[in-house]
Amino acid sequence: MPLLVQKYGGTSVADADRIRAVADHVARTRRTGADVVVVVSAMGKTTDDLVHLAFEVSRTQPTREVDMLLSAGERISMSLVCMALADLGVEATSYTGSQAGIVTDAAHTRAKILDIRADRLRDTLAGGGVPVVAGFQGMSLERNVTTLGRGGSDTTAVALAAALGADACEIYTDVSGVFSADPRIVPEARKLNRVSYEEMLEIAASGGRVVALRSAEFARNHSVPLHVRSSFTWEPGTWIVEEDAQMEAALVTAVTHDVSEAKVTVAGVPDRPGLAARLFRALSDHDVNVDMIVQNASLHGTTDISFTVPGDDLEVGADVCRGLLPELGASSVSTDASVARVSLVGAGMKTHPGVTALTFETLARCGINIEMISTSSIRISCMVRSEAVEVAVRALHEAFDLG
Amino acid sequence: MPLLVQKYGGTSVADADRIRAVADHVARTRRTGADVVVVVSAMGKTTDDLVHLAFEVSRTQPTREVDMLLSAGERISMSLVCMALADLGVEATSYTGSQAGIVTDAAHTRAKILDIRADRLRDTLAGGGVPVVAGFQGMSLERNVTTLGRGGSDTTAVALAAALGADACEIYTDVSGVFSADPRIVPEARKLNRVSYEEMLEIAASGGRVVALRSAEFARNHSVPLHVRSSFTWEPGTWIVEEDAQMEAALVTAVTHDVSEAKVTVAGVPDRPGLAARLFRALSDHDVNVDMIVQNASLHGTTDISFTVPGDDLEVGADVCRGLLPELGASSVSTDASVARVSLVGAGMKTHPGVTALTFETLARCGINIEMISTSSIRISCMVRSEAVEVAVRALHEAFDLG
Numbered sequence: 001m002p003l004l005v006q007k008y009g010g011t012s013v014a015d016a017d018r019i020r021a022v023a024d025h026v027a028r029t030r031r032t033g034a035d036v037v038v039v040v041s042a043m044g045k046t047t048d049d050l051v052h053l054a055f056e057v058s059r060t061q062p063t064r065e066v067d068m069l070l071s072a073g074e075r076i077s078m079s080l081v082c083m084a085l086a087d088l089g090v091e092a093t094s095y096t097g098s099q100a101g102i103v104t105d106a107a108h109t110r111a112k113i114l115d116i117r118a119d120r121l122r123d124t125l126a127g128g129g130v131p132v133v134a135g136f137q138g139m140s141l142e143r144n145v146t147t148l149g150r151g152g153s154d155t156t157a158v159a160l161a162a163a164l165g166a167d168a169c170e171i172y173t174d175v176s177g178v179f180s181a182d183p184r185i186v187p188e189a190r191k192l193n194r195v196s197y198e199e200m201l202e203i204a205a206s207g208g209r210v211v212a213l214r215s216a217e218f219a220r221n222h223s224v225p226l227h228v229r230s231s232f233t234w235e236p237g238t239w240i241v242e243e244d245a246q247m248e249a250a251l252v253t254a255v256t257h258d259v260s261e262a263k264v265t266v267a268g269v270p271d272r273p274g275l276a277a278r279l280f281r282a283l284s285d286h287d288v289n290v291d292m293i294v295q296n297a298s299l300h301g302t303t304d305i306s307f308t309v310p311g312d313d314l315e316v317g318a319d320v321c322r323g324l325l326p327e328l329g330a331s332s333v334s335t336d337a338s339v340a341r342v343s344l345v346g347a348g349m350k351t352h353p354g355v356t357a358l359t360f361e362t363l364a365r366c367g368i369n370i371e372m373i374s375t376s377s378i379r380i381s382c383m384v385r386s387e388a389v390e391v392a393v394r395a396l397h398e399a400f401d402l403g
Numbered sequence: 404m405p406l407l408v409q410k411y412g413g414t415s416v417a418d419a420d421r422i423r424a425v426a427d428h429v430a431r432t433r434r435t436g437a438d439v440v441v442v443v444s445a446m447g448k449t450t451d452d453l454v455h456l457a458f459e460v461s462r463t464q465p466t467r468e469v470d471m472l473l474s475a476g477e478r479i480s481m482s483l484v485c486m487a488l489a490d491l492g493v494e495a496t497s498y499t500g501s502q503a504g505i506v507t508d509a510a511h512t513r514a515k516i517l518d519i520r521a522d523r524l525r526d527t528l529a530g531g532g533v534p535v536v537a538g539f540q541g542m543s544l545e546r547n548v549t550t551l552g553r554g555g556s557d558t559t560a561v562a563l564a565a566a567l568g569a570d571a572c573e574i575y576t577d578v579s580g581v582f583s584a585d586p587r588i589v590p591e592a593r594k595l596n597r598v599s600y601e602e603m604l605e606i607a608a609s610g611g612r613v614v615a616l617r618s619a620e621f622a623r624n625h626s627v628p629l630h631v632r633s634s635f636t637w638e639p640g641t642w643i644v645e646e647d648a649q650m651e652a653a654l655v656t657a658v659t660h661d662v663s664e665a666k667v668t669v670a671g672v673p674d675r676p677g678l679a680a681r682l683f684r685a686l687s688d689h690d691v692n693v694d695m696i697v698q699n700a701s702l703h704g705t706t707d708i709s710f711t712v713p714g715d716d717l718e719v720g721a722d723v724c725r726g727l728l729p730e731l732g733a734s735s736v737s738t739d740a741s742v743a744r745v746s747l748v749g750a751g752m753k754t755h756p757g758v759t760a761l762t763f764e765t766l767a768r769c770g771i772n773i774e775m776i777s778t779s780s781i782r783i784s785c786m787v788r789s790e791a792v793e794v795a796v797r798a799l800h801e802a803f804d805l806g
Contacts, residue, residue: 057483072476075472082468086464
């Protein structure tokens, strides 16, 4: 009997009607003969509301208590899903992260899963029931409630699928799959039937927010087939699987973009070995996630170092740089939040060197200046002015014939 | 060092301001040198909102899932209280019922506490911290989340006070203590400084809703001194303690009333032994809580049996009776929701037989008909028309000079 893990995100369980629709789909899946483990997020904006409440109450917010607070959201949605399943005659039992045996490290608000002791879930399955598990949460070895950070419910689902040896992990969301570009910008964007784990990782990392980076990584490492699909249309979505011969034929799979990045430039850095290392070590120590880095040619013995960070990290990142100016002997720090990244992702790039040239030609033809460039073996990213990003996405989508 | 358990009800933690006020009071109590264990209810109407949500989603509502759902409320309030305490420099750690070691039976939605394994709370206290515990909830031996039913947070607080050997259990609420009558009806009602456990039990059972009956019973059985007081004025409230000589001097302590009861009459019951037993066994089997029972003198070999039930049980109670009519050979069932109970409670009644007479005289003088009567050694209750109850309460409060 096949075993499916079905994960339902916040929009999929946003209200009573949606919860009943989810229960109906789980019941239908059961009737096909499959065993099902359900993983749920908190309803709609519940987690945001709880975060808001915490800010109303407290300036300090110890992270252990933040986790205790936020984990209430899934507890609500999972018990409601079980009730709706009971109405349909499906025996379902809800499990908190702790009850589901999701053991994490003690890094509150961004815990990592150490182990899954899924005995209770296996017992429920063996008894013909449907375990409904709280996503996003676990318990540390010290028996404190932890949460897994952004995209944590996807991580829970993929980790459970791996631990239980599930045949697939279905990620239900409010879009119908992974697209060749954001359909809001490119109306002729195409839903992709299959992408490889590697492509999905690059798509997720470069702005395609359908699946969280971390869960795609976990799925790849444990060879869990992912199926990203809509809980509104229930139509087949995008499979994320091992790369195969058929995929390699595609030069470029998707154009992605990300407007949430910002640029920091440290000017007048003496051109001496070790200074850049000092700078990026300090940023790392402050949990600032640096993505692209550009260091221009040295002029009069000094150089300008630019790098991009998530917009949320801009302030901290700039502060860290300013604090290091004396030590580095650099002259100034400037920031720029009006940048955006456009990326091309495709497993075929590995063997087709022409992609870079066509990318540059396309952007040049649109009069778009490229401020920074970074590449991987299956991705090219260009930093452009944020007001140019939509034109860039549309032009590249057309140039590579992705529609 | 004294140890206090402080329980804060839903109105005491209803919003961010109230939560900060609670944290401030806990911090002040700590500065007096006392150790504190905090027990919290869910914020304001949270539990009602969750119940409403369950009704929106499901007709069946398995009780295990109801408990999982409802237990989310305290999780929210307790973590917010800990955050507010952290702002004040007080180290606080939240514990769910399960984490606090509150072991219950498996009777979901109305579980009974079997054991308290408070090692984690003791460790937190030993480390100078304040444990903040979710009221109303526990965990069964099968490791399922349970809730303790109405007034469950008070039960949690008293049970923890007993298990930890606390010097007192403070119940913070939105009234400033136990009064000689409901101040909304009797403006000159007096706050009682001390009442005995027995009096409190009778007051709670007869409509004085300040402390839940069950927790007063638990407090008596474990000799836990209770202090009922206001989290809005923070003034000293009412102590509930062992009866002492001073109290016995008071003939009557309080007048209480209850408009939530209803009356059922089964008419034309053959006057044969065993029929009443059959009737009340059937009601008990349907969880209908019968309070007063009156059986009038037999006329022509048949009798009328009247009894009172909580208003919520009226429909079920009447249905049970109707179903038994053929078996009992009785003629009809009638119901009356327009009744109310007025009671006098006082430890002094035990040794002063005149209370009954003065009660009847007072009600007669007001032209109030007594429909049913029940008494205990320290209580007299009279069932009257509900529209007469306020007049009755005021008259009795004055007649016994309670102001």
